[in-house]
Amino acid sequence: MIPLVHLQRQFQSIKADIVREMENVITNGRYILGPKVAELEEKIAHRLGVSEVVSVANGTDALVLTLEAYGIGAGDEVITTPFTFFATAEAISRVGATPVFVDINPDTYNIDVSKIEERITAITKAILPVHLFGQPADMDEINQIARKHGLRVIEDACQAFGAAYKERPVGSLADAACFSFFPTKNLGTMGDGGMITTSDGELAARIRKLRHHGSTKKYYHDSIGSNSRLDELHAAILLLCLQKIDSWNEKRRELAERYHQKLHNLSFLHIAPAERDRTHIYHLFCVESSRRDEAIKWLTRHQIQSGVYYPCPLHLQEVYSNLSYKPGDFPVTERMSERLLALPMSPFLLEGEQDYIIETLRRFGGE
Numbered sequence: 001m002i003p004l005v006h007l008q009r010q011f012q013s014i015k016a017d018i019v020r021e022m023e024n025v026i027t028n029g030r031y032i033l034g035p036k037v038a039e040l041e042e043k044i045a046h047r048l049g050v051s052e053v054v055s056v057a058n059g060t061d062a063l064v065l066t067l068e069a070y071g072i073g074a075g076d077e078v079i080t081t082p083f084t085f086f087a088t089a090e091a092i093s094r095v096g097a098t099p100v101f102v103d104i105n106p107d108t109y110n111i112d113v114s115k116i117e118e119r120i121t122a123i124t125k126a127i128l129p130v131h132l133f134g135q136p137a138d139m140d141e142i143n144q145i146a147r148k149h150g151l152r153v154i155e156d157a158c159q160a161f162g163a164a165y166k167e168r169p170v171g172s173l174a175d176a177a178c179f180s181f182f183p184t185k186n187l188g189t190m191g192d193g194g195m196i197t198t199s200d201g202e203l204a205a206r207i208r209k210l211r212h213h214g215s216t217k218k219y220y221h222d223s224i225g226s227n228s229r230l231d232e233l234h235a236a237i238l239l240l241c242l243q244k245i246d247s248w249n250e251k252r253r254e255l256a257e258r259y260h261q262k263l264h265n266l267s268f269l270h271i272a273p274a275e276r277d278r279t280h281i282y283h284l285f286c287v288e289s290s291r292r293d294e295a296i297k298w299l300t301r302h303q304i305q306s307g308v309y310y311p312c313p314l315h316l317q318e319v320y321s322n323l324s325y326k327p328g329d330f331p332v333t334e335r336m337s338e339r340l341l342a343l344p345m346s347p348f349l350l351e352g353e354q355d356y357i358i359e360t361l362r363r364f365g366g367e
């Protein structure tokens, strides 16, 4: 079976380095928030051109702690997209605020900036755009709307490490940004991890305190925080992956270009081209088809894994039935949840395997 993501190949390719780094961590004897975490935070801050990087236990916590550190909670609204992984909205709900959804742009699958302003109310506090599948959202327009209405902007960059918008890196485009190091993300470790990037020193200090039981002085606590830290082992692995991330992302872009070239003329598929002023890193490579479910069965029968991101839009999730959304509220999102199909994509997908996937899709369409 050709998997959607070749994780084993990825970690196999740097296995000797991982084993050596694990031995170093064992010898050093610092296992939580040690020198490797500090080095990772420093390197990423330098790379993104931000002054602060705070690593945490996972991407969901990164979102929750950022919202919390901004004092966003009960009685507040946060505008976001209904077409994302659940954690984006879950984080908003987790701090007691209400997610307010806005439909997506059919060409990028990111939040439709022309529909944001009509959803802003007196209790809106922030906009939380997602760089879906690795393509940056329309950040200039979002920041402009936010400035006009006095709102915070927090990037959900969990799928987009290394992506860029008008030559500027994702993670440096708003008040703060949140990343995930879950294994399948394009920069991922062999477990959970996450981080917040910002140039707001006060925000970073509040998050550092929150991730560590509301404490800055050992055993003295002036607020209720949580336990959300990155392990040394994961930081060590991430430092190795960080050395590779640009070549891995470049390989993703090359494979995406091959998919584009060889699939664009198939009549049962539509492929949205990437926006020209940004660098899409293809965390996922998705195509649209009205025959999606049939295509999935055909691919499975031919030993090719595919994926559906996301089958149930967030406004129609059972847990949000109290928010009174109904089918038809966000037609673009709903259409994409029925049409989008993710094809295998990872830097370790071989061109021969990709050719087989392309050939199999051609035969499915009888083309």
Ligand SMILES: *Cc1c(COP(=O)(O)O)cnc(C)c1O
Pocket: 058, 059, 060, 061, 084, 085, 087, 088, 130, 156, 158, 159, 179, 180, 181, 182, 192, 193, 194
């Ligand atoms: C993965 C993901 C998250 C959550 O990250 P975890 O590390 O799994 O908690 C949040 N938002 C988006 C868009 C994601 O893809």
